[in-house]
Amino acid sequence: MSSREGGKKKPLKQPKKGPKELDDDDVAQKQKIKEQQKALQEAKAKASQKGPLVGGGIKKSGKK
Template identity: 85%
Template sequence: MSGREGGKKKLKAPKKESKELDDDDLALKQKLKEQQKALQEAKAKASQKGPLTSGGIKKSGKK
């Protein structure tokens, strides 16, 4: 008994037609690209510095 017995072969999804982009779509793509670039720059800046926390768990001086 094979696992495909009696089943239908799944067809590939049809390729989506490339729709023309209007000004709103282009503006949205540009905005997303700028946000991604800003995020990458922020990551680069953050990685240059050390970790923000240096002590871990802080203990009081009391015993």
């Protein structure tokens, strides 16, 4: 009398999609993102050469 089919049924697996074709807008967008990431990496490299911006963190007084 009791069945073990409780809950939602899982959907059947969908076939994987093939490689989609890129148009000019997609290519331009990917190129723009790539350039932004390259500029960000260069900025990080320059910032790491200068050293830390803050020098101490939390300052404690000498009193107890």
